[in-house]
Amino acid sequence: MPRVQRLVIGIFGRINAGKSTLMNLLTMQETSIVDSAPGTTADIKSALMEIHALGPVRILDTAGLDESTELGEKKRKKTLSALEEVDLALLVVDPVQSILSGGLHVEESISSLARKLSRRLAVVFNLHSNADERLIGTGATLPEAMEYCRSILPDRSGTPCLEINLSDSGRTAELVDFISRSRPAEAGAVDLLPFIDRSGPVLLHIPLDEESPSGRLLRPQEMAMEYLLRLGVPVGMYRTDLLLARSGSKNLSEGERTGFMAFLDSLGYGDSVQLVLTDSQAIDVMNAWVPEDVPLTTFSIMMMRSTSGGDLTLFAEGAEALDRLASGDRILIAEACNHDRIAEDIGTIQIPEQLSAACPGLKIEHAFGREFPPPEELAEYRLVIHCGGCMISSQKLAARTGRLAESGVPVTNYGMVLAWLQSPATLRRVLEPWRRDLKQCVDIFPSQP
Ligand SMILES: Nc1nc2c(ncn2[C@@H]2O[C@H](COP(=O)(O)OP(=O)(O)OP(=O)(O)O)[C@@H](O)[C@H]2O)c(=O)[nH]1
Ligand SMILES: [Mg+2]
CATH class of the missing domain: 3.40.50.11420 (Rossmann fold)
Known part of the structure; x- marks a missing residue:
């Protein structure tokens, strides 16, 4: 369970670029297996650590994106979903590979997806100690390979770049310094209960x-x-x-x-x-x-506002869709954690039962834990009802709300639905303390100035 706000750093690139070598350089231990066998990292490897200059971080080492098998496709999906969750994407580029394979298609696709998802990107050129040896017979030198890479992956948008030999264990400080310079500006921490002062209990x-x-x-x-x-x-x-x-x-x-x-x-x-x-x-x-x-x-409601970085409006606007539900509508109930379900479980029993009683004929489905459908599948739903989000990090929630925005489907949360099930007036009552956040919710607060 995320107890502290961690910077999430993802390591991306093609097979054998040196992603796991970077992971190990940063964590200063053999966190990931490094091997010349292509596709050594098959799944996302996550490491938590405290880096003096960065604070608490989560580092994700991912599988290479260029494996053209059925398994490779599964790895690719997992890697791309990790890209949605990171604050900073480190793209590892081996300039020798670009010459040997005649291009940087994988790197370009990661770079453009990161831009599309508004994820901060930084490029790490891995200067293998045996680069010159590997270039023999290609007619190119390492400086030429670098020039070629830079011409394709230019510094147009101020993308920070570092040239480093990742196998040199003495370079950790240089890498950390690069990451601290490249990290996105910190999002302002959200006050948990901003309307409370010391005037009473x-x-x-x-x-x-x-x-x-x-x-x-x-x-x-x-x-x-x-x-x-x-x-x-x-x-x-x-x-x-x-x-x-x-x-x-x-x-x-x-x-x-x-x-x-x-x-x-x-x-x-x-x-x-x-x-x-x-x-x-x-x-x-x-x-x-x-x-x-x-x-x-x-x-x-307090938790959802905090985890979403203050975006309670998104969930309150989603709650407005409750009034328009009709028989046959598909509803997705998404729960971020995998807990065993007992008796009167909210997500699987209470909400489905009460919602079906309020609006018969709804088709209610579930997604648990890490599962969350892609935008094209989300678009099939009339409404998504998300749990309170106490187990989800703000990055993961942002990845989900990003997919929801792309699908155009409204989203609300358990607390708002349970209040609405009492009555629209109850929903208004529990949202009232947050009125300052909810300026646009005219259906809920019709008299809003
Ligand atoms: N000589 C030399 N070898 C390196 C360097 N960086 C990585 N390698 C080698 O390149 C191979 C692949 O490195 P990894 O870090 O496992 O690459 P990866 O990107 O994680 O690869 P996958 O997990 O298969 O996608 C290993 O055999 C490393 O020893 C380097 O700077 N110099
Ligand atoms: Mg690896």
Whole structure:
């Protein structure tokens, strides 16, 4: 689970260009197997490390893109999906290969795809120590090979380039320095709950149930707690038994409600409780219990906004599509993690059941973990409903929203759907604290100035 924001660096290029050699130079150990056998790296190899000049990074070593077999096609797909997830793509070019094979088609296609995906690209020319030997018989020298490469892969858009012998283990510092100069400017970190100040307490409503892992809280819950405590905001935490709260027995549900209301009062600030932040599964109960004048929102909405770099509008606009669903529409429910599913699982049971009850005849499908369809397949859906995204990195989410933008399909998230399933007014209520982010959502906030 991504606990820190990591810079994601991907290593791309053709077979035997020296991609894994670069990975090992950077990680200063044999992270990837290096071998002269073509196609040695068959799958994405990921390494996490802390580099003093760069902070926490994830480095992805990928398979060469020029293997023309059926397996090569599978490797290619995986490599290209990695390109969507990186902050910085390092394109490894062996100038000798360009002379021997008569071109730089693979390199050009990576470079143009990186540009299309708006991924930052930097070129590393791998100057093999035996380059001159390998050029014997070609009539070219290494400087000529370099000139040829540069004429094809020009420095037009200011693409940074480095010439280095990647097998020289003494060159790590030079490579790190190049990467730090080439990395994209840091995206501004998103404030988790920007509308909260120190004027009053926040109540975190965490209804642990049989699905909650024991021994720990979920990442959004921990993040909210840490954020609020650091800000100096008093935090109250409460666990409601949802089975009792929803039970048909008035006595039992009223007992739960009284307990919660007493706790809300006990926070002791009268109506100065700034926010009730709840697990989205409990939105039905919280919407009914939390007084109208106390702001209410969900962990899932907070998380989606944070992971998407503040782009809550995308998901709120997607929620507007819920009002237009019709029988026969295909819906994709995408969950970023692979967890085992028990009892009342939100993605596979609760949302499909409630959505089908609200709009009969929907065709609901699922994508789990790393699976996420390409744009042409996404275009077949009427709406994508994404999980809260607590296990997904912002780069992976950006790769997904990029595909969604290309397909033109709206996307929303679990928290918003669960609120909408209560009523459009409930959706408006949980989005209200984020109103400043949601200027364009005129369907949700029709009176927006
Ligand atoms: N002499 C010499 N050999 C090198 C150099 N860089 C890479 N090689 C050799 O080139 C071969 C391929 O290197 P890798 O790093 O495995 O290449 P790769 O791009 O990861 O290759 P695939 O995983 O097969 O796509 C290995 O035999 C390396 O030892 C270099 O600078 N000098
Ligand atoms: Mg390799």
